[in-house]
Amino acid sequence: MRSRASMFGGIAAIAATFVVFVIPFLFIILMAFKDKQQSALRDFSWPNGFHLFDNLYEVIKTRNWMMITAFINSSLITVVSVTLLIVLAAMVGFVLARRKTRWNGLIEFLILAGLMIPPAVVPTIWLLQGLKLFGTLHGMILIQVAYNLPFSIILYRAFIATIPRELDEAAVIDGARPLDVFFRIILPLLWPVTVTNIVVQSVGIFNDFTNPLYYLPGNQNATVQLTLYNFQSQFSTAYNLLFTNILLITIPPLIVFMFFNRQIVAGMTAGAVKG
């Protein structure tokens, strides 16, 4: 009797999550297969014909192949800023976990402040203009590094604290030079938390809309999130193209999700369990 009840509960859960979480994605996919006329109805119906490739071509070539530029820009920003984040955060996490000085309290306060405080937008723009970095990819990359450092440092510090200190000393006794201890002994051991960092931060930076909106204006600087606004106008929206675009930019996170599901969850839940 009991197992029948739990089976019923299981089926109900599958049905409910299907309606709430899966149907919206099916809707996106169906819309991407439709032509403009049918998509304007915005209903949950089978496409009249196969228009996905036409839509894809249309989406990619719109506004002078903006989608290509956007994918290149977004990939560049993501790859470079995540690389910088990893190196800089690992260095800070290492020294912060190993060396106790009176500055540690201040540094930890600054890290928490970075997680909480909303960035001051206009002063940042003013500063970027002064540094000739406003509206450049370099500037955008450095902004992503600055804003995402605190989270990466926290992940690294927590992980490094679990690596025994004796390892450093043993390496020194075996003749390792001080810098070798970090770059050749510790850094390779950080691989699991580095993967977590790469996955979590790249999804976040790839999906970021607000920061490029403020700091990276201009068509030649478009990032993928901004391309979504190409098909919306006050008078008419090409729904088939809009949803093809949404589908297209959902593919990178989907791939990441399929391969790194475990690391993403590990990274996002880090620190949640210990009190």
Added chain:
Amino acid sequence: MTASAVPALKMQRRSLYPGWFYAPAAAVYSVLFLAPTFASLYFSLTRWTLFDATFIGFDNFAQFFREPFLIQGLVNTVIYAVITSGLKVVIGMALAVMLTSQIMARGYLRSVIFFPVLVSTIGVGMTFTVLMHPTLGMINQTLAMIGIQGPGWLVDPKLALFSVALVDVWKGVGLATVIYIAGLVAIPKDYYEAARIDGATKLQNFFYVTLPLSRPATATVITLSFIGGLRTFDLIWAMTKGGPGFASDTVASVIYKQYQAGFYGLSTAGNVVLFILIAVLVVPLTMFLNRKQGHE
């Protein structure tokens, strides 16, 4: 050990963990995050064109608390943060309890609940804007089939903010769920064993074992989603742009609108207001959530 060996060892230990390892991160962080934050304290007191700033004292803040639509933005921000974090706690906990029990298709359930976390917020916002259309949207069309006239989710000023908050929960509850799952799995089985011997019911199990012992997870979920809720911009911008009227404006969308309009001083004052709002609400909240239990 000879006397001269001690300072040598000390020097070596120091360079093993070199202080300059902080330098590159500190440089980027101070220049691009800390400096603008401090600068905002000054520029919020000015009328500012980016080229020159005239000091006007607290006029921007006075305006912020005088204009009804700016006050509404402030109130909306708090409402939005409370609703989203409250719902994420309740639903996230319920889903986590379900997913840690002996339920079928656990992998499927976990995946579909978590995946929206990784999807573009703007994409989600635009999709739900279409689904929530008052007449053509799938939600109201489905409701009409069973004879219910659905509300104007995003066009009714009384409802718009709550509709966006619901979509926020849809997108973010997966994160709350996996945090809770991590917390629930960490509860030692002995507690449930002891409760079973004492003859506890399922409900008692939940309220006297699961709920108190998953408190660190609750603290994380509330803190994360409350800060996220207070700072929210992209979802609101994708769905309503603060409308209809100013019905779903938040401080973050006000900051953007004032920036677009060229009121840089006022926009920066909005930033400072948001900063103070977060500090005033989140610091006591985290202290309350992380306080030690009485017997410790």
